[in-house]
Amino acid sequence: MTLPPDYVEYPIRKRAMDHDRYPYRILPRIAPVTWPGGARVALWIAVHVGHYPMDMPLKPFIAPGGMERPYPSYWDYTQRDYGNRIGIYRMMKAMAARKLTGTALISAQLVREYPVLMDEIAAAGWEPACAGLDMAHLHHAEVPEATERATIAEAASLMRGRFGEAVTGWHSPAHSESSHTPDLVAAEGFTWSAAWVNDDMPYAFATKAGTLTAMPLPQDLSDQRMLLVQNMATEDFTNAILAAHATLDAEAQATGSGRILTLSVTPWLMGQPHRAKAFGAMLDAILARGGVWNATGAEIAKAWAA
Amino acid sequence: MLKTPGHYDYMPWRRRPKITWPSGAQIAVWLAPNIEHYELFPPHNPRRNPWPRPHPDVLNYAWRDYGNRAGFWRMADTMAKYGVRGSVSLNVAVCDHYPEVIERCCELGWELFSHGTYNTRYFYEMDEDMQREVIRDSRETILHVSGQRLDGWLTPAISNDETTQHVLAEEGILYTLDMTHDDQPTPVNTRAGRLVSIPYSLEVNDVPLFVSRATPPDRYVQICKAQFDQLYEDGAESGTVMCMPLHPYLIGQPHRVAALDAVLAHITSHDKVWLATGREIAQHYIDHHLADHQAWIAEGTP
Numbered sequence: 001m002t003l004p005p006d007y008v009e010y011p012i013r014k015r016a017m018d019h020d021r022y023p024y025r026i027l028p029r030i031a032p033v034t035w036p037g038g039a040r041v042a043l044w045i046a047v048h049v050g051h052y053p054m055d056m057p058l059k060p061f062i063a064p065g066g067m068e069r070p071y072p073s074y075w076d077y078t079q080r081d082y083g084n085r086i087g088i089y090r091m092m093k094a095m096a097a098r099k100l101t102g103t104a105l106i107s108a109q110l111v112r113e114y115p116v117l118m119d120e121i122a123a124a125g126w127e128p129a130c131a132g133l134d135m136a137h138l139h140h141a142e143v144p145e146a147t148e149r150a151t152i153a154e155a156a157s158l159m160r161g162r163f164g165e166a167v168t169g170w171h172s173p174a175h176s177e178s179s180h181t182p183d184l185v186a187a188e189g190f191t192w193s194a195a196w197v198n199d200d201m202p203y204a205f206a207t208k209a210g211t212l213t214a215m216p217l218p219q220d221l222s223d224q225r226m227l228l229v230q231n232m233a234t235e236d237f238t239n240a241i242l243a244a245h246a247t248l249d250a251e252a253q254a255t256g257s258g259r260i261l262t263l264s265v266t267p268w269l270m271g272q273p274h275r276a277k278a279f280g281a282m283l284d285a286i287l288a289r290g291g292v293w294n295a296t297g298a299e300i301a302k303a304w305a306a
Numbered sequence: 307m308l309k310t311p312g313h314y315d316y317m318p319w320r321r322r323p324k325i326t327w328p329s330g331a332q333i334a335v336w337l338a339p340n341i342e343h344y345e346l347f348p349p350h351n352p353r354r355n356p357w358p359r360p361h362p363d364v365l366n367y368a369w370r371d372y373g374n375r376a377g378f379w380r381m382a383d384t385m386a387k388y389g390v391r392g393s394v395s396l397n398v399a400v401c402d403h404y405p406e407v408i409e410r411c412c413e414l415g416w417e418l419f420s421h422g423t424y425n426t427r428y429f430y431e432m433d434e435d436m437q438r439e440v441i442r443d444s445r446e447t448i449l450h451v452s453g454q455r456l457d458g459w460l461t462p463a464i465s466n467d468e469t470t471q472h473v474l475a476e477e478g479i480l481y482t483l484d485m486t487h488d489d490q491p492t493p494v495n496t497r498a499g500r501l502v503s504i505p506y507s508l509e510v511n512d513v514p515l516f517v518s519r520a521t522p523p524d525r526y527v528q529i530c531k532a533q534f535d536q537l538y539e540d541g542a543e544s545g546t547v548m549c550m551p552l553h554p555y556l557i558g559q560p561h562r563v564a565a566l567d568a569v570l571a572h573i574t575s576h577d578k579v580w581l582a583t584g585r586e587i588a589q590h591y592i593d594h595h596l597a598d599h600q601a602w603i604a605e606g607t608p
């Protein structure tokens with residue numbers, strides 16, 4: 001058994017991407033971006049408000065936070081659920097004390113499960129964005145297109161039913177996407193999406209149903225990856241955030257173009273008692289550097305497009 | 307398959323009916339040493355193999371065996387030094403294998419509750435009758451060795467099946483530790499009887515920290531102190547619970563026991579701390595706060 005001759009043929013080898021979603025763009029050469037008040041860094045606090053059903057499928061992959069132990073894993077389920085009962089309120093308190101807002105990336109199923117939590121998110125003034133139906137509905141190539149379309153429609157309908165027109169953003173659970181997801185998301189009326197972790201700044205993302213604004217939501221620098229998957233210490237995560245901020249702030253000063261610092265944070269991790277103070281201290285350290293414009297995802301997308 | 311355990315209602319962490327602890331304490335702290343025996347040749351369970359290596363898994367067996375021979379004694383002395391009692395999450399077969407360990411627990415005035423018979427006998431796929439048999443064995447064994455009533459329950463390795471909480475309530479168990487959804491006691495909904503949940507912990511549990519999360523002892527101290535400090539502060543509004551689950555084979559190692567000492571020194575240096583047992587926390591909650599919580603839930607948690 002040997003490989004066929006076309007294994008070393010490269011039909012996509014040319015000056016272009018190997019797909020037609022966006023062209024190559026060089027970050028240091030982007031058109032200068034101006035933030036309100038002449039801020040150097042836009043601070044986007046993106047809070048993952050997820051629902052992890054105990055019967056979630058474990059194939060084709062287990063999302064971070066998915067059930068790792070045998071069914072019925074009360075161990076995993078109740079630890080994640082802690083975030084929606086307690087952890088998020090600690091984070092809301094820490095953010096409100098510093099007059100900070102953010103975007104809640106919500107598993108739409110929680111509109112049904114926890115209407116009181118939805119009320120609190122609205123009362124906090126956070127932007128509600130749709131993070132899929134729930135963590136049991138990942139988007140991938142093995143999901144039939146019609147099924148995926150129906151899942152996105154159900155999630156959008158739940159979110160708009162509760163929050164109305166404020167819902168303009170989409171984040172696929174665990175950054176999962178099939179080849180169709182951006183097309184279906186745009187067709188459902190979403191205008192920004194945070195999934196592809198390939199830039200620090202927004203860019204236009206082509207779909208069959210119009211253009212989405214791709215928003216920067218890091219995975220390499222997220223609490224789910226660093227604290228859960230990589231088992232790093234809390235201060236390793238918060239120090240990494242501050243290092244990122246220092247770099248982005250310096251780039252903004254050097255180029256005169258604004259940058260974005262996105263915090264990809266999760267209540268069942270950062271809202272735990274032993275981490276809550278570290279979350280607040282990290283916010284203080286970011287604000288102390290000055291030149292920060294705190295905004296929601298939709299506000300940043302709008303300012304970028306202006 | 308169930309999508310959610312279905313055992314508790316949503317209780318947002320704001321405007322809850324206030325919990326007060328005895329003597330004006332802001333936080334109830336309880337230590338749960340897991341005193342366990344893992345069998346060298348355990349029977350098969352379809353959902354989980356207890357050992358990562360072929361049986362006998364001598365390395366992993368002996369690691370845990372260390373806890374009963376050496377680690378327990380060191381851990382118990384450290385707790386006694388600070389006057390902190392344990393609430394033992396007990397594989398009740400330990401009473402037969404190593405009665406000296408149980409005698410020491412009783413001498414120190416510790417509570418005994420059940421963590422099943424062996425940590426290698428999971429509840430996965432046990433029918434209800436078999437679960438009842440294990441619970442009754444626990445009740446009789448604990449009564450026999452200590453004169454204590456069986457009030458608390460933690461399923462071995464948190465291997466509970468869908469029906470376990472219902473069976474616990476029907477068997478008259480006071481409190482369950484199988485869920486880690488809260489920092490306060492909460493009501494548990496079951497098909498009959500009454501059951502409450504009190505906080506156990508996977509966040510400051512020595513197994514996840516030392517085994518899975520590669521935590522050095524000094525960072526363990528830092529994490530436990532931070533956990534305590536936040537819950538102590540939150541407790542000024544409404545009383546909280548901090549549980550420190552311990553495993554003698556880990557925390558009782560010579561390189562780690564000083565970490566336990568440092569955490570207990572920190573906790574006992576605060577005045578508004580109720581050093582309680584699981585039973586005392588559950589009973590206080592049932593007597594003074596359970597009805598308030600149930601009424602607040604019924605009102606839609608305004």
